[in-house]
Amino acid sequence: MDKVIVAKDLSLAYSDDETIINKANFSIDSGSFVFITGASGSGKSTLLKSLYGALKPKEGSLVVGGVELNGVSSSKLNFLRKHLGIVFQDYKLVKEWTVEKNIMLPLIINGYDKSVTQNQVDSLLKHVKLRHQAAKYPPELSGGEQQRVAMARALAHNPILILADEPTGNLDDYSSQVIWNLLEGANEQLKTTVIVVTHHIPETMGVRYKHYHIEFGAIREVL
Amino acid sequence: MKSFKNHLSLVIALLSILFSLQIFTIVERSIDAYKENLATNYALVAVAQKRIDVKSLIRANPLVEDVEQLSPDAVIKRLNGSMSKKNIELLKLTLPKFYKLKLKHYPTPQELEELSAKLLRSQSINKVESFTKTHDTTYKLLLLFKTVVSVFAFTVLLVTVLLIFKELRIWQFQHNERMSIMGLFGAPVWLRSAVLFRLAIVDAIIAFLLAFALFMYLSTTEWVHKQFESIGIEVIFFDTLHDSLIMLGVALAISILLAVFIVLGHKEEV
Numbered sequence: 001m002d003k004v005i006v007a008k009d010l011s012l013a014y015s016d017d018e019t020i021i022n023k024a025n026f027s028i029d030s031g032s033f034v035f036i037t038g039a040s041g042s043g044k045s046t047l048l049k050s051l052y053g054a055l056k057p058k059e060g061s062l063v064v065g066g067v068e069l070n071g072v073s074s075s076k077l078n079f080l081r082k083h084l085g086i087v088f089q090d091y092k093l094v095k096e097w098t099v100e101k102n103i104m105l106p107l108i109i110n111g112y113d114k115s116v117t118q119n120q121v122d123s124l125l126k127h128v129k130l131r132h133q134a135a136k137y138p139p140e141l142s143g144g145e146q147q148r149v150a151m152a153r154a155l156a157h158n159p160i161l162i163l164a165d166e167p168t169g170n171l172d173d174y175s176s177q178v179i180w181n182l183l184e185g186a187n188e189q190l191k192t193t194v195i196v197v198t199h200h201i202p203e204t205m206g207v208r209y210k211h212y213h214i215e216f217g218a219i220r221e222v223l
Numbered sequence: 224m225k226s227f228k229n230h231l232s233l234v235i236a237l238l239s240i241l242f243s244l245q246i247f248t249i250v251e252r253s254i255d256a257y258k259e260n261l262a263t264n265y266a267l268v269a270v271a272q273k274r275i276d277v278k279s280l281i282r283a284n285p286l287v288e289d290v291e292q293l294s295p296d297a298v299i300k301r302l303n304g305s306m307s308k309k310n311i312e313l314l315k316l317t318l319p320k321f322y323k324l325k326l327k328h329y330p331t332p333q334e335l336e337e338l339s340a341k342l343l344r345s346q347s348i349n350k351v352e353s354f355t356k357t358h359d360t361t362y363k364l365l366l367l368f369k370t371v372v373s374v375f376a377f378t379v380l381l382v383t384v385l386l387i388f389k390e391l392r393i394w395q396f397q398h399n400e401r402m403s404i405m406g407l408f409g410a411p412v413w414l415r416s417a418v419l420f421r422l423a424i425v426d427a428i429i430a431f432l433l434a435f436a437l438f439m440y441l442s443t444t445e446w447v448h449k450q451f452e453s454i455g456i457e458v459i460f461f462d463t464l465h466d467s468l469i470m471l472g473v474a475l476a477i478s479i480l481l482a483v484f485i486v487l488g489h490k491e492e493v
Contacts, residue, residue, distance in 0.1 A: 052407065074412075081409030094401045109410045 002030040004161055004193045005051065009060035012043065012050050020046045022217035023060065030160075031191040033184075033207050035198060037222075038214035044197040045089075047214065048165050051195065052084055053077045065160055082110055085154030085192075087164035087179075091146045093138040099149050100125070100134045106157040124152040128178060144175030151182050162186060164196045180205075230426055232393075236386045237430035237477060241470045243379040245438055248469075249460060250372040254365055256456040258329040261361065267324040267335075268293070269342055270350040274320055283345060286326055286338055293321035319349075332362060387481060394419070395485050402489050416486045423478035431474045435467055 005028040012021040020043040028034055038044045049055040050062060050069065057070045067080040085106070086092075093102045100121055107117040125131045128148040138146050147167060154162055162183065168176035184206045186192040201211065211222040269275075277290045295318050299311055306314070330338065332355075339351045402415045441447055442461040451458050 054407070078406075078409040078411055081407060084409075086407060092404050092407065094404055096401070105405065106408050109405070109408050109414065 011059040033209040085159035085162040089166040241434035262329040268352040289325040423482040427474035427478040
């Protein structure tokens with residue numbers, strides 16, 4: 001099976017004197033569903049940041065979607081990010097754009113045709129049950145609704161890899177269920193690799209998944 | 224409303240730059256026109272013991288445009304009753320020759336001094352009357368006026384640049400988040416900053432249109448024309464094509480530079 005992520009002796013740090021992840025070795029198969037857990041401050045979000053190139057490896061090698069992120073150029077990083085779908089804990093929606101335009105963002109960046117873009121956005125709005133909110137701005141929505149918009153945006157361009165940082169952290173049950181359904185659907189139907197950083201793995205997951213745990217800077221698979 | 228206010232502050236800053244630039248241009252033009260006017264009315268008087276070669280004098284002094292010999296008849300006429308005809312003829316031969324020297328442009332005090340010295344060295348000229356005192360006062364007044372306007376324009380420019388830098392910080396804060404989010408989804412720099420450049424260009428065009436309308440209006444105002452007429456000069460207050468292009472160019476250059484600073488100063492959130 002193809003590997004979408006390969007890490008060799010990967011060390012991550014924000015400063016020279018404090019290493020968050022220490023010489024980690026792991027790989028993730030294409031099309032798999034992966035949970036990464038760990039205590040607060042263990043380095044889960046740091047690892048996720050390194051996967052979309054927001055934090056460069058301190059040491060070792062990290063290959064995501066065939067792109068080596070250690071010493072990556074900005075053009076190569078942009079190329080990789082165009083094929084990623086990222087869901088952030090704080091949503092990261094553009095406040096001055098409508099819900100519709102926020103979902104369009106990856107499609108615009110990837111140069112999709114206007115009619116394709118509109119159809120895709122309409123379909124996603126239906127899936128996240130926010131059709132009636134299309135013309136609203138993020139600050140006018142609840143946290144759960146904003147996270148569903150962020151989820152729709154992450155799925156818009158059929159990415160090869162979805163990276164989600166605590167996607168249901170503070171959400172109500174309804175919004176959480178919508179998010180999990182979408183992530184499972186993308187993984188099952190589109191064979192998209194999904195990596196979710198979370199504190200708790202939902203009890204009723206509809207897909208097979210792998211579980212990695214981070215502790216004291218080391219990453220180990222939980223069998 | 225907040226966004227409108229932010230637009231307004233850049234538009235006002237740009238407008239004040241365009242305003243001071245155009246005022247400076249008008250003052251420059253007025254001074255040039257006034258200097259031309261002075262040059263037309265201004266002449267040196269050279270006194271020579273014998274007739275001088277006008278052509279070679281003009282050739283030797285590029286600043287001199289024309290030389291005209293002043294007739295002594297008016298003076299001699301007054302002596303007609305008290306002197307015999309023979310004596311008058313004798314006087315005519317012994318009287319020094321007076322020449323009026325027209326200059327190509329209104330000279331600086333240094334040019335005037337150099338020209339006087341050169342004339343006194345050449346041929347048989349033994350006196351040059353340059354009316355220095357009057358000339359100096361007028362010229363220094365013009366220079367003082369120009370300096371005052373330059374200082375004023377520079378002060379406006381300085382204050383406006385400070386205002387623009389304040390605006391730059393606001394824009395940086397406003398656009399940083401959107402640019403970072405777009406960057407996280409792989410948008411190239413040009414796409415991330417497209418909105419910023421569009422805003423900068425729109426603000427520059429708004430500022431230009433306001434300045435254009437203002438100076439077009441002023442150029443058709445009777446009061447403005449009367450002011451120039453009263454000092455006897457004719458000035459192009461607002462050259463529709465030339466001045467418009469300069470104003471538009473300056474407004475675009477400043478606002479695009481502002482956008483470039485923001486793009487260069489943008490740091491991706493980690």
